[in-house]
Amino acid sequence: MNSMEKDTRLIGREALAKLFAQWLGEGRRILAPKQSNDKVDFAEVETPGEVSLDPVQTGQSPKGALFPRVEELFSFPSRDGRVELRERDLAALKPTVVFGLRPCDAAALAALAAIFNWDSADALFSARLAALTTVGVACNRCDEYCFCTSLGGGPGATTGSDILLTDMGGGEYLAEVISEKGRQAIQGAGTLFQPALGKDKESRLARVEKAFDLDKVKPALEALFDDEAFWVEQSLRCLGCGACAYVCPTCACFDIQDENGRRLRCWDSCGFGLFTLHTSGHNPRPLQSQRWRQRLMHKFSYMPERQSVLGCVGCGRCSRACPVDMNILEHLRAVAEAKP
Amino acid sequence: MTTADVFKPFLMRIDKVTEETPDVRTLRLAFQDEREGRGFTFRTGQFGEYSVFGEGECTFCIASPPTRQGYIECTFRKAGRVTGALADLEAGETIGFRGPYGNVFPIDEWEKKSLLFIAGGIALPPMRSVIWNVLDLRDRYRDITIVYGARTVADLVYKSELAEWEKRPDVRLVATVDPGGQTPDWKGEIGFVPAVLDKLAPASRDTVAVVCGPPVMIKFTFPVLARLGFAPEKIFTTLENRMKCGVGKCGRCNVGKHFVCKDGPVFTFAQLQEMPQEY
Amino acid sequence: MQALRSKARELLATKTVQVIIGYASGGGGRARAVFVREAAKADALVFDDSCQQNLAVYFSKPEVRKLGKAALVATPAALRAILQLAAENQIAEGELLALAVGGDDVVPLATFAAIEAHVAARDGDWSAAEKEELQKYEAMGLEERRRFWEEQFSRCLKCYACRAACPLCYCTRCTVECNQPQWIPVPAHDLGNLEWNVMRAMHLAGRCVDCGDCGRACPVNIPLHLLNRRLIREVFTVFGSRSGRSAKGDNALSTFKPNDPEDFIQ
Incomplete structure (x- = not known):
């Protein structure tokens, strides 16, 4: 082009x-x-x-x-x-x-x-x-x-x-x-x-100031993965609803459900506690702090690595919609500036 | 133009239902459309999505070996909505199957080696596919040892096949039940799998170990294998994270950056050591 | 605000509690929950008209519980939530210190009896605006009301923000997630949305403490609190009870009495 x-x-x-x-x-x-x-x-x-x-x-x-x-x-x-x-x-x-x-x-x-x-x-x-x-x-x-x-x-x-x-x-x-x-x-x-x-x-055009150094985010996320205290602190007020995922232009987790002779695909969210729950009762991500980490990791580490594209475009919808004022921009800044 | 895509299952006819335990069934499935069946191939370790139309889909490995053609089998415990409905079906009824998905046990690389299979409870099915696969190609492998444990004698699955392996001179089967789970006529071991394995102390030289079982069994088995001298890259297991799509899209099964449905379900212990604890 | 901060400093310094769950300034003029664990950080606490979230919701969050004994900056609705949680055996006497706020004052309430007395002394009716909103809705005919909710629920995304924000929605597995049988359709289509929202409201009948956080949390602005308010009025009319007033209250819709005038249950 x-x-x-x-x-x-x-x-x-x-x-x-x-x-x-x-x-x-x-x-x-x-x-x-x-x-x-x-x-x-x-x-x-x-x-x-x-x-x-x-x-x-x-x-x-x-x-x-x-x-x-x-x-x-x-x-x-x-x-x-x-x-x-x-x-x-x-x-x-x-x-x-x-x-x-x-x-x-x-x-x-x-x-x-x-x-x-x-x-x-x-x-x-x-x-x-x-x-x-x-x-x-x-x-x-x-x-x-x-x-x-x-x-x-x-x-x-x-x-x-x-x-x-x-x-x-x-x-x-x-x-x-x-x-x-x-x-x-x-x-x-x-x-x-x-x-x-x-x-x-x-x-x-609007003036949108650069808020953090993207190059720092992926390595910082990977270094922080096992820092439980960091993720608990970052997500203490998160209540684990799906508002952020559902207003997000890139979130695409889905569920498959049968209903009235039809197989349906419907929105789902990695923030829900039951998203990864096994039938046995075991849950690989039992805590909201782990699910919040997954949200950031998926968008800023896994997707860039596996699919060569960021899973976030900076629209800010999740922050505007969040009932408890989780602000993704603040969290990304905290990640970029964290010293693990 | 139609949605002839990954979500459309094959229609399968249930040819045989085997009651393994009161709540575990094995279904033998044949392709309703024979042409589809002829075009279908899979390799041991792979899995699929099985559907009861109207109830939904669930994920199990293919429990039969690719060396037995014309059908596939799955073994499952009646636990949720879909498995409950599956368990109510009888021979002649139709279910859906999507697959095969995921990676495979690298049995070609295991040739000329001894094989040690360690399974617990309902985790024998993924192992059964690979066990029969290598038994059907028996001369390519050296010693084959199977350590299988369940909570009680009643919980042991594939009882007739266990009897068959027991009798074979070219297989060593060690079956065990948890203390208290034995019956008066139980002739096998009594004890947890890791302890039985420790006592058995199989040689690790030129041997590949395959471990499938509940997380707690795996957790205590790895150290025993390490003590016996098994290198982490010589120990294989399968992960069973929750899945919906099976094809790397729905966002459910990832362990860190790894999709269990695409990069797994088969992983070596060496790989697991590098992966986060999200399974 | 100064009283609140100095009280918080004192509680943390004396190790009376390990964490103050309160409000801090957030983005866009909003307040947000904050979890203060050091006396030196108590100045982050604020309290003004923007502090509306019912912080009692955090009492059931495992990561928050793990922080230790908490003092909760409590609006009247949060106090009612604490009492209702107590009535439902979700919170025990002495587990939580309530810091009742209103105006410039902060009143520590250590026992359920103290909370009950505090709530009773200040219990008021809905404001004129709140009454008007409910009256406008109640004035609708049945058909009009049905259309109203159909339109409202058509926007529902099933994000469950209403459930997550509700201090009384503490179940680890909600009815909507029980699938044997599948009581509520999972997808966010018309039937699924209707059944979910009606079920949510019904499960809160006689339990809702009227904080309004369900409606505030909704990212598509469905006025969910209207359903709850209508049921609060209904329960009060039929049973004469209001939830969140007593730590030992019976729940109107889950209490069986042998002399119940209705015969369907006998």
Whole structure:
């Protein structure tokens, strides 16, 4: 992609509405941040007017577009005592545009893909990913929980977005067309765009300060693994719910459940006490401190080592959602600065 | 386009149910679709996900050896929702099977060596696959010793096979039950596996040890083996962490950075020494 | 706040307790739990309107128990939680020192009787705003109420933050995790969410101490405390009892009396 010439244009709010209409006309559904009750979360929209880009971040990540909280893997209708397996029709999955995801969420797609496809391909995940186009919106604001820049990302980073928009003010967006999927999403819509005329997004971007040295985190985590006192101290107030995992754009632990003739995959979390419990009653991770360690190890040590990608993008959702104010940024800083 | 992927099980017909103990069963399974069966191969040590449709899946090793073709077997204790449902099934009924998954016992590397198998309780099944595998290729190996212990005589599984091994001149079987677990006519040893092993004091020279059993048995057996001169890389075991997917995705079975489902279930004691205590 | 800090310093210095479970300043203007073990660190303690979490929840956490005898900075709801935990034999006399807070005052309460008296002396009704919220909800017709909860529960992720935050949800294996039979569907679909949330509320009927932490913990802002409040009112109307007032209370929904007017149980 680097070898290609950078494709940057301008698009106005009204033209964006036409682009939405074009996508709907092509049979795509559009998921975008939408206000409902007192929360802004990804939901189906038809016009840019329904989209709310006001909050720094949505409460939940857009990962449900690829990894829904419950999905059928296959069904097994039973006829006259004979079991028959009926697979999902992947061609029936609706092509989807996720609009308005932040650069951190776009970067998270690589982590999800690494988990689902690192060894054998996960057909359902891969089919959803193939049918997904991401139109990101760069961040012009951030808050104290954001730390994308500490992990190699940034408020204007293009990784994972097929098209990245930056709000230039005055109802105008700078559109960077990043990928082939992005080009396809605006095919035939050339007249909706104006030339960028050298406009630059940098001045519009939020300033997210680097909070720690990422290079120190992995070795520090590994050195700290057996330091029980450290992990107990770090996680004393953690109550072991799954809020952090469920709002996380990269957490992908799952359970498999049979129900009403269907085999379902549903979200699960390594933070739950029963997650690793053996039938015998033995539990390899009986304490919350060990489960909190697992959460950090998985994202910052195991995934980089086994799947060559970080399991965190610095979106800060877990910290915002945590009922007891566990702040992952603080914990990473503590790890990076720990002297085991 | 369909989800012909890792989560879709083979349909298996239960051909035979053996009641090993009141709560342990062995199922012999054949592929409902013979073509699928012909294309199926596995190696000893590997495991699978067995499903009772409507109840869910559970994880066991393949307890039969790859040298016996046309079927696979699994042995399980009735303990939870899925194993409870599995235990209620009869010959002729259908279950699902996904696999084979995981790594293998490196039996090719063990050729021309003596083999010492040490198993406790319900952990004989993973060992049974490899025992029959090497017995079916008997001339490639030297002495074969099997130390098997259970809490009581009633808890010993594969009783007819134990009798068969007992009779074979080319196998040395030492069966033991925990003190108090013997019956009046019990002719085997009485004592815990590590103590019986200590007394037996098998030679470690050119010998590979395979240990499968509950964590407490493994914990006390390793030091005995070390005293007998077994190098950590000559001691093999299998880990049995909880799993859902079996294919390195669901996030459950990891021991540190290792996926038990992908990098295991077979590990050497040398590997375990380098791994965190998350099993 | 100064009274609280000096009390904490004294308790730690005299080794009366090994840890003070209290509040410290957190992120985004929030307060967070802190576990102070050294007198020199008592200045981390704060108490103001942002301190809402019911810290009694930490009493059942093994890592916290291991720290030794604790003094708990206790809001009125936390005091009620301690009494209810005592009534359910989860906490024994003398195991915990409550530091009742409110305003600038800190009142050490060493016995259940002292906590009972303290709670009784200050027991009040719901605030006007709280009453209005509940009335608005109770004014809904049955069908409207059903739709209201269907919409609310459709957002439930089954992260169990409500359960984790609740001091009375101390079971090591929750009903939702019992699968023989599978009482509650595991997945976060409509039926699973409805059954989970109704079950959670019902298991707290006659036990809930009305701290509101379930609703506060919810990452998708489901007003779970409304269900609990409705049941608190119901239990009070039918049985005349309010949980968290006595260390020896009977639980309305798990106490059998031979002269029960209902005949389904006989």
